Amino acid sequence: MPHVSLQFRLYYWLGALGITGDHPLLGVGFSSFGDGYLLHRVPGAAEEVRDPHNLPLRWLSEMGLVGLALGLATLILVAWSLARPAHDAEAEASG
Secondary structure, three states, rough: OOOOOHHHHHHHHHHHHHHHHHHOOOOOOOOOHHHHHHHHHOOOOOOOOOOOOOOOHHHHHHHHHHHHHHHHHHHHHHHHHHHHHOOHHHHHHHH
């Protein structure tokens, strides 16, 4: 890895994927990544973290496939509603 920080992040992600392998559907529970990470921590990882530093991986490991699907759907709906053009009532009334 080009930088030590990227190596640590890779360790977090590998731990998150290990958690997901054990609990694929519902995860380990919201805000419980740190407990599950200890079981799947790579031997070279020096830290005990509470967050995988990646939102979709956090949803996947903590809330499983169900939580990931709901989280991504929420993000898509929010992005869609923010990207839509503003409703112009005055233009519709005159047109």
